[in-house]
Amino acid sequence: MAFALLAFATPAFAQLLPQHADPDAREILPANQVPAIRFLTTPDFPPFNFRDSNGELIGFNIDLARRICAEVDVACTIQAWPWDQAANALADSQGDALVAGLAMTPENGERFDFSSVYLALPGRFVTAADAIEGFSLPGLADKRVAVRTGSAHAQFMTRYLPEVEQVGFDSELDALEALKTGSVDAYFGDAMRAAFWLNDNLNCCGFAGDAYFRPNLFGEGLTITVPAGNDPIRHAIDWALVRLEENGALDELYLRWFPVGFY
Incomplete structure (x- = not known):
């Protein structure tokens, strides 16, 4: 029964390439209300935002921020802050938007x-x-x-596939290495982290089956954070995300920064 339920629970929007933008946002670009966007980020989250050997900020999020500014046709700055200071810097009006994977928690x-x-x-x-x-x-x-012991992915397995024997490990890396050595038959976990590991282990292993999206377990995903009430900036970003999805720019960035796609 659990297998049948899981098969029907596979979401319709699981696709080869990311397609998440709200098409209704295409109509909400605020005219003349966004002269510039000051993006904040962090320098230590590759391949999303990090410094290269020359000290330059690069990564998926950095390219995305620049594409957003180009689409909205406004000036753009990107400034790196330590992770433990970035959110407060945004709240203190040191920037207009934070592109660094801040979780959408109630707090x-x-x-x-x-x-x-x-x-x-x-x-x-x-x-x-x-x-x-x-x-x-x-x-x-x-x-x-x-699985990683205590992870949301272990909870997923317990809920939907209770008949399957789970083997718990302290980290995703340990669990994946167990697959590589043959001590387990499969691994289930965060697809993005697994993709990073597969970059160096494609001769050994690969993704099997579908991608499973469970926001209540795995998190809502990556968004751009703006100060509460700053609707012009948020609407401009949402409008740009729709345009970038429609013109293929988001696909281009995804394929550039994630050569082993995780969708």
């Missing part, structure tokens, strides 16, 4: 507003390369699946 929601999601974070199975083609959920019934 943060009291201080900030958020753009639409530009990158959701699904859970995915990883198996040995020779097991990908024949992968199926019913086929997991007699398999051992590695």
